Structures are given as C-alpha cells and as structure tokens.
Amino acid sequence: MTDLLPPIQTTARDDAVLKALAGFVRREALGPGEKLPTERILAERLKVSRNTVREALTRWEGLGLVERRQGSGTYLKAAVSPDMLHMPLTLAGGNDFAGLMATLEIRRALEAEAAALCAIRAGKAELAEIERKLDLMEEAFQTRAGMSSDEDWEFHQAVFRASGNPLFEQIIAAMYEMFHRFWEHPLGVRDFGHASFPYHRTIFNCIAARDPDGARAEALKLIATVEDDLKRGAANLKLSDRR
Amino acid sequence: MTDLLPPIQTTARDDAVLKALAGFVRREALGPGEKLPTERILAERLKVSRNTVREALTRWEGLGLVERRQGSGTYLKAAVSPDMLHMPLTLAGGNDFAGLMATLEIRRALEAEAAALCAIRAGKAELAEIERKLDLMEEAFQTRAGMSSDEDWEFHQAVFRASGNPLFEQIIAAMYEMFHRFWEHPLGVRDFGHASFPYHRTIFNCIAARDPDGARAEALKLIATVEDDLKRGAANLKLSDRR
C-alpha cells in the first residue's frame, strides 16, 4: 500500500542519459578498461547539453563505475549493465582504535561466512585460482621474511570471489580500506600479521576438502590473530606516546 | 613498496567543495532534514562556478547524502562528517532471486555476529530497549495476525545498536534497503516472515541470558526461515508466470 502510484517523472535527464549509455555499453559489449564516447559526442548524439552528460557521468564516477582522465577520455572501470542495483554505503569513520576493532568485527563475520560458502560453491577453476594466490603469498612470505599485505589481500579476494556473492568482496573491501586509512605502520607492531600466516593454508585446505564448518573455524582463528596483533599494538601505543 | 609516490593532485575542485561543505555542516551542526545553502550562494562564497557546485552536490546526491528539490532547495538526508568513507555497492543484474539471496547471505553473517556481540556487551538500558521493541513487535503480530516489517526491523536495529559496533547497523541497513527495493510483494508468499516470529523472542532470551553462542544460533535459525520463504516464493514465481 505504501508506494503504488510512484510520482511521475516529468524530467529525469541524467537518468535517461545513464540508461542510454548503459544500453550503449551493452550493445557494444564494452568491458572494463574500454573507452566511452567523449562527452561532446554523447551530448550531440543524445541531444542534451554537455553539462547534463557531465552530471550523469559524475554520478557513475561516484559509483566507481567509470574513470575520467582529463585530456584522454572516460573509461569503464567496472562492468555496467542496464539493470544494476546501487546501494551507496557511507561509513562514519572512527579514526581510532575502536574504529579499527569495529572493522575487524565485520571482517570476522563476513570472512567466516565467505570461507564457508566458498567451500560449498567454489568450482575447479576458482579453487585453482585461490591456490595460486596462496602460493604467491607463501612465496612472498619466504622471500621477505614477513607478511606481504598485497599478496595476503589478493588471497582473501580470491576466496570472496569464489563465494559466489559479489557483496562479500565489495563490503570487505570497504573494511579493508577503512582499516588501512590510519594504519601506515601497524601501531608499532613490527611483525604484524605474522601469526595469521599458517591459517591461510588451513583455510584453503578446508575449502578444497569441501568442509564449510572447518573453513569457517579457520577463518575465525585467522581474524583472532589479527585482533590480537591489534591489541598488542594498542598497548604499545598507550605506552609510548599519548597524542 | 607499492604506493609510495602516489600521484599528486593538482586540481580537485569538486572534492574541495565537498570538503568545505562538510566542514560547514559540522560547524553549523546541521542534521538530516535541514536545508543547505543554495547553489548560487555556495558558488559565490566558495568562489567557484555554480556548475562546479552542482557537480559536487550531484556526487552527494548519488551517495544518498542529500536530496535536491527543485524550487525549494537542497536538504540533508543523512548525517555527514568530513571523514566519511564512501563505498558504493553494486549488484549486477540484481533484479532477481540471486540478488535477494546475496543480501540475505550478508545478513546471515552479520546478524549472527551482531546478536552474539550484543549478548556480550548490551547494557541494562539497551536490553530494556530491545525488549520494548520486541513487545511492540509481538503486539503488532497479534493485532494484525502477521509479521509487520516495520516493527520487525526496529527490533533488529535495536540489537545492532546494542552490539556496540555502528557498522553493523549501517551495513545491514543497506542490505535491508536493497532487499525491499524489488520486493513489493514477497513473491506471492502471503505469510512471508511468519515463520521467523518465534525466533525474535528466543534471540532476546539468549541475549538477556548473556549467551552469545545461543544468540548466534537463534539468529541463524531466523535467517534460515526467511531464506526458506524466499525459496518458496521463487518456486511460486516459476510456476505461475515466466515473464
């Protein structure tokens, strides 16, 4: 009963532009990295002002679907389709220890679930991809004698992708970014993340063995080590300088 | 080694405008529903073109932070702060059963964790608030002989708030909105959510008894009933009309 009879749209130029553009992308089968028509061309073809085109593209840019490079052009950054659903999530950033712990609690919940789902759903190709990332990570660990956050993150991303639910990757990416925003040096803990290393392999083993509950349990252990590192770091911080 | 030497930013007019505006909102202590200065005023004060102001506001509008009403003004729709993190979530081809299930999987993970944390952390006042919402929900259930999604949602929100982690509420709210966007009628299932009713009380009991594992288990059962309803709905849909 609530919103039947939605308000009619007498004007919706921007949306119309985006709809047309999404259709264009589909027809031309454009993928990430490919170049869109220039703003001037779009304005002319769609019979709208270039300014309107720009507002529409600004929306897509804000959604991370598109990247504009001055002097070069506008490029697709993600797959777009006419029937996408957008859900902007804005997080009030807590720039303190509590904020970090908050992101970790979200990670704990999602990471465990994703690992479990992955153990159920991952196909052969995805399993191989996860193992490849795992090997890369372990190699980096040997070489540099410590955790490499890039390879580590790629491993986790591969797991999220294989979970069959794109939301996992997107949401945890937000947590990850939030986590790294005020964490250039991990609060003075030198071997941050070191303890988490072995659990990557155990998680993979559970996934490969199609053992959801095991994968969930190992993921929880992994997050627990990170939480522990964080708490140690907070203790260090409290000792050294209280800004 | 990865991203030292980040690309320098020579111009960032839009961002500068938004930063200034966020500062303004904070200084004036503006909250949701309140009116922002007009585009013309902003352009004049910030010494930028009105066009630039519009592109900046378009970004905020796309993020759902602001609402523009022609002839009236621009109004705040959510709390904004200078240190927000924006994470637009996009679900490709979300208008189908798979999209609904995707949001539910996120809910399953977060809802269980939030309930467990709540059982650990909720204070007396928060506990009372949750029980109040529970009573309201049960009353509405008796009166209307069915689940009321408003009261139901308020109960869950109260739990998230008492979890001590604001991210739970924010993220699940986004899932909730996405869920309801293509779910006017619950796919032909008349008593949608009916089966979930008793678990609200059992969740609360576990929380009040400080039993995190129990709360988690009951929350999982609740989500399971919703998933079940959803699957029944999908089956109905497949039988009736295949558009």
Next chain:
DNA sequence: GTGCAGAAATTGGTTGGACCATTGAACCAC
C-alpha cells in the same frame, strides 16, 4: 481579520558557448 487566487521571487535543472589544463600522438632536431 480571513481566505484565497494570482503575481513575484526563489531555487534547482538545462542550455550553449567559451576558455583552461592535461594528455597523447606526430614530428623534428640531435
């Protein structure tokens, strides 16, 4: 004074045209 229709002012939405800043390719001297 009250109520209400119509005028006027306000405000976001759109347009067209102009110019600036950056990019990338073509070209040239060495």
Next chain:
DNA sequence: GTGGTTCAATGGTCCAACCAATTTCTGCAC
C-alpha cells in the same frame, strides 16, 4: 633511439541566460 616541440583531442571550469517547480508575498473579496 632520445629528448624536446607542436598540436589536436578531451575532460575541467566558468559564465550568462533561460526553463520549471516551489515557495512566498500581495491584494482583493468577503
């Protein structure tokens, strides 16, 4: 090849005007 220079293409910004929806004011009838 290397390193500059030129030049066209492209996104970024600005301006001035007008359109469309909304709000506010005005003045008249009662």
